[in-house]
Amino acid sequence: MQNIVDLIIIGGGPTGINCGIAASEAGLSHLILEKGVLVNSLYNFPVNMTFFSTSKLLEIGNTPFISHGDKPTRREALEYYRRLIEKYKLNLHLFEEVLSMQQNADQVYHIYTSKGDYYAHSVVVATGFYDTPRLLNVPGEDLPKVKHYFDDPHPYVGQKVLVIGARNSACDVALETYYKGAEVTMAVRGEALHDKVKYWILPNIENRIKDGSIKAYFNTHVLEIRPQEVVLEGPNGVFTLENDFVLAMTGYQPNYAFLRKLGIEIEPEGDCLPVHDAETLETNLPNVYLAGVVCAGARINKLFIENTRDHGEMIAQRVKEKLVEV
Structure with missing residues (x-):
């Protein structure tokens, strides 16, 4: 079997980066897998977008978020996350899509991607919701216009x-x-x-x-x-x-098809929450965690970058404790 990392993080957005920083600070080996560009969702925001939150509320990794105004722009955010990757030397693979995942008999997770296979003791799913728009489901929605x-x-x-x-x-x-x-x-x-x-x-x-x-x-x-x-x-x-x-502009939702493909259960009613423990963030799959806005399911206005900044540290500490127990 190939080398087993302590933690694989699916999603290279702000939450995935935060989880990578927390893993690094906790002494855990990690790998971040992102199917697109760095902070892919933010990259696809409107070119001239300004955040609703202040730069202070968006800071992670004890690293100042420098902006020229009270509220940072998309361009300043992209620069900030590039600096974080460089500062913490995060192990990040871009343009590498996770295709499937299975747990082996020895309780290690085998991750299959578009470019290779990886093994991890624990997994964090930090895929957000911006990649999956709510469709109108009407004839002609697939037109280029x-x-x-x-x-x-x-x-x-x-x-x-x-x-x-x-x-x-x-x-x-x-x-x-x-x-x-x-x-x-x-x-x-x-x-x-x-x-x-x-x-x-x-x-x-x-x-x-x-x-x-x-x-x-x-x-x-x-x-x-x-x-x-x-x-x-x-x-x-x-x-x-x-x-x-x-x-x-009908809103977005978690990629439920992908979550189910991984084996994460979805509550059938209400907010359609991916099943997880609110205290530990662990899903129905042992040693597989959710982090960031994906935890809120269909209620995409409940969680944001600024009120999920503790998720990375919570998960990293739990993963470390479990590895020590083993």
């Missing part, structure tokens, strides 16, 4: 854009594309925008809707997406709109 992620407003200059959603992302995207010259319409399933929209965004979007700059259809959902139009249904029945792009 439909985007579940927003990067930059420039492509939508002079275009007819339908923004779907009622939360922060949808409102932010509607405003940013409107200010850059798009003809923006919003489709909102409820009777109003979500009451948790950030206080500095809500008045602005409400005023744009009120003055007609942005057209909003409430109690409305999408029936079909076509190459040059969309079919909607609202209080007055079915209607169509000319359309160039659909920006579906």
Whole structure:
């Protein structure tokens, strides 16, 4: 058998990095496996995005997060996590997707990836939720004009854009594309925008809707997406709109298919939580842990980077204790 590391961490986002730092500080050998780029989810955030949290609340590894404003930008965050990898010399493999996992008879986990096989006494799953958008499940959703992620407003200059959603992302995207010259319409399933929209965004979007700059259809959902139009249904029945792009800001969820593939059970009702002990973060699989926002299941607004910063240390200490017992 190949060398066995103490801890394999699936996911190279902020939580995965935090777990790697905690493992290193605890004297545990580790390997972080990331299927995309470093902090892949943050990399795919809008180019000009500013975090809602302050840099102080995002700090990990006792390393200052330096930003030029009260709230850091995406660019500053990417630089911060690059510095952490370099500072702690973390064992990180990028562009290496975990395909499956099984526990051998000697209780060691065998991890199969797109580039090789690895063995570990313990495993942390820190895959977040941003990679798996909530789909509309309507005809035409697979058309190239439909985007579940927003990067930059420039492509939508002079275009007819339908923004779907009622939360922060949808409102932010509607405003940013409107200010850059798009003809923006919003489709909102409820009777109003979500009451948790950030206080500095809500008045602005409400005023744009009120003055007609942005057209909003409430109690409305999408029936079909076509190459040059969309079919909607609202209080007055079915209607169509000319359309160039659909920006579906409908939220995200954990990659449940991947979790099940690993053998982690999912609660069938409520928040669809991946089964785990809230005190130890250990799942139904012995020595396999969850860390970060994935712990909250479908309630993606419950946990964030800033209130899961202790997960890495919690798991590292438990792994170390178990290894000592062995």
